[in-house]
Amino acid sequence: MKKHLSIILIATALSWSTTTYAQEEVEAVEVNQDDLGDVSNGFKDAFFNALAEKAKGNHDRAIVLLENCAKNEPTSGAVQFELAKNHFANKDFNKAEKSVRKGIELSGNNEWMLDMLFDIYDEQKQYDKAVPVMEQLVKINDNYVEFLPTLYYRTGQYDKALKSLKDIDARQGNDDPRRNALRRSLESRQQQEVRNENNIESLEAEIAKNPKNEQAYINLIYMHSRNGDQDAVFEVAQDFERNLPDSDAAHLALYKIYFKNDRIEEGVASLEKVLTSNKIDRETKMKVLQDFISMSDGRVELEKAVNQAIDWLSDDIEDPNAYRAMGDFYLKKKDPIQAIAFYEKGLELDGNDIDIIKSIALLSIDIKDYNKTLAVTNTAIEKFPAQPLFYLLNGVAHNSLNTPDKAIEIIELGQSYLLDEFKLEQDMYQQLAISYDKKGDTARASKMRAKAQELSKKL
Numbered sequence: 001m002k003k004h005l006s007i008i009l010i011a012t013a014l015s016w017s018t019t020t021y022a023q024e025e026v027e028a029v030e031v032n033q034d035d036l037g038d039v040s041n042g043f044k045d046a047f048f049n050a051l052a053e054k055a056k057g058n059h060d061r062a063i064v065l066l067e068n069c070a071k072n073e074p075t076s077g078a079v080q081f082e083l084a085k086n087h088f089a090n091k092d093f094n095k096a097e098k099s100v101r102k103g104i105e106l107s108g109n110n111e112w113m114l115d116m117l118f119d120i121y122d123e124q125k126q127y128d129k130a131v132p133v134m135e136q137l138v139k140i141n142d143n144y145v146e147f148l149p150t151l152y153y154r155t156g157q158y159d160k161a162l163k164s165l166k167d168i169d170a171r172q173g174n175d176d177p178r179r180n181a182l183r184r185s186l187e188s189r190q191q192q193e194v195r196n197e198n199n200i201e202s203l204e205a206e207i208a209k210n211p212k213n214e215q216a217y218i219n220l221i222y223m224h225s226r227n228g229d230q231d232a233v234f235e236v237a238q239d240f241e242r243n244l245p246d247s248d249a250a251h252l253a254l255y256k257i258y259f260k261n262d263r264i265e266e267g268v269a270s271l272e273k274v275l276t277s278n279k280i281d282r283e284t285k286m287k288v289l290q291d292f293i294s295m296s297d298g299r300v301e302l303e304k305a306v307n308q309a310i311d312w313l314s315d316d317i318e319d320p321n322a323y324r325a326m327g328d329f330y331l332k333k334k335d336p337i338q339a340i341a342f343y344e345k346g347l348e349l350d351g352n353d354i355d356i357i358k359s360i361a362l363l364s365i366d367i368k369d370y371n372k373t374l375a376v377t378n379t380a381i382e383k384f385p386a387q388p389l390f391y392l393l394n395g396v397a398h399n400s401l402n403t404p405d406k407a408i409e410i411i412e413l414g415q416s417y418l419l420d421e422f423k424l425e426q427d428m429y430q431q432l433a434i435s436y437d438k439k440g441d442t443a444r445a446s447k448m449r450a451k452a453q454e455l456s457k458k459l
Contacts, residue, residue, distance in 0.1 A: 043072050050082060058459065059086040077107030084116050088123070096120050111140050127154040149182055156228060158186050199223055211243040221253050230257065248277035252288070259295060259302065268305045275312040286319045293325045303333070320346035320353055327359065336363045340372075354384060361393045365400075373397035381410075388414045388424055395431045404435035411435075426455040 050065035063086045069079045080103030087096035097120050104113045114137050121130035131151050137144040145168060152161035165183050174180070203220040206213055217240040224232040234257045240250035251270040258267030274280055274288050289309055296302035310326050323346030330338040343360045347353060357380050364372040377394040384390065391414020398407035411428050418425050433448035 043069055047079065047082075050086075054082070054086055054089070057089075059089045062086045063090075075106055077103040077113070079103075080106060081113060081116065084120075088116070088120060091123075093120050093124055109136055109140070111137065114140070127151055131155055131157075149179070153182060153186060161186050207239070211239075214240075214244055214247055214249065217244070218249055221250075225253070233257065248273045248279050252280070252284070255288075256291070256295070259292075259305075262301075264301060264305065268308065271305065271309060272312065275309055282318065285313060286322045289313055289322055290325045293329050296329075297332070318349065320350040320356070322346075323349070324353075324356055327356075331359075331363075336367050339363060340367075352383060354380075354387070357384075358389065361390065365393060365396055368400070370397040370400045374401075386417050388417045388421065388428075390414070391417070392424060392428050392431065395428070395435070399431060399434050399438065402438065404438040407435045408432060422455050422458045426452045426459070429455065 046065050047069050050062040050069065053059075053062040053065065063083060066079055066083045066086065069076065070083065073079060080099045084096045084100035084103060087093070087099060097117065100113055100116045100120065104110075104117070107113060114133055118130055118133045118137065121127070121133065134144060134147055134151055138148060145164065148164045149161045149168070152158070152164060162183065165179055165186075168179065169176075200220065200223050203216050203223065206216045207220065210216070217236060220236050221233055221240070224230075224236060233253050237250045237253040237257070240247065241254065244250070251273045255267050255270035255274060258264075258270055271288070271292060275285055277285075292309055293306055296306050306329055310329075313322075323342045327339040327342035327346065330336075330342065340360055340363050343356050343363075346356050347360065350356075357376060361373055361376045361380065364370070364376060373393055374397045377390045377397070380387065380390040381394065391410050395407040395411035395414070398404065398410065411432055415425070415428055418428075429448045429452035433445045433452065436442070436445035436448060
């Protein structure tokens, strides 16, 4: 969300002649020293160093500094707020939420804390969670009221959305084209809901008349799903399975509901019917597999089920994204060999998927399979000659295989494609130092290390 304070700070920053200094000034004025309370000078130094690191985009470094601050001052809401902002910048939304909620616990429902919490939910499209936060913000600052109609719209609270639009119009007039467009959409949605209800009633009547009408069940499940009525979806899907036990389509709804309600055995049985069915098309199965892998993330009790699902489909996949999802699953399980195997299958289907290529190259170095690294990066350099990372990884492999001359040649070639990528450039000089050490050229090795050290000032 665009904050009024942020606009002021950005405008201030633009008036400075040196960009980096301006960024640090911006971050520094976000928190007044007096707001930190009675703390040591060492704490203040660490805290404002963290703000400076955040301004430069070094969020991991900022987090380390702030975590040390939190150990020294565990009741500081300001520290938790800054931690939340850095976790948010790293897209680590769970940690960001945890930090900002702790900040709210320590400092109360102040505007900036709540605004940060809203951003976390909004970024993840968790609008049901975002609504009550925005309602709290409106009580603090009525400028936020502009956001409520859209949020109510996104959560299907059309009556509330229309009421909030009416309230805004009463204060500001009704000539805003965006609000008028939203109002028309809301009115259309309400009319559609009426039509949906009529359709639901007609479908229910059709099923009552003919309990073996498969398409009527499918349509009714779709209607309830679109309305977000999961209880109704479950009820219809159960009737579907009971009345048409030979149809596998009901399990497209049932497997997800079973897993969400921790009915693991029933979920696995339902999932198996979907993934092994000869009546469900391959594309649908791929979507189900990817959806299930995403659903299982972080749930240890579902890992075995994921392995089973992959076994059911691993020889019948024609979607590289499905293989990538499988590779990601095994990578999170810290099984790089299995992850590489699935990434490579995905690469067979789409040889130009640069993200999969990078994953294979990096993992092959982790497992010390340097010949694989060379094979992957040589091909990648031919296809993507302007990607310096592939030159670096190729050089790492050559150094590891004790061919330093080739490492020097390929890394120096890759340096010509660098564009202010200081960390990558530093890594290249460090590898060149290793190459010259292997050649016994200590003078050049020292020179390369000096260049790497100089670049650390820019990180």
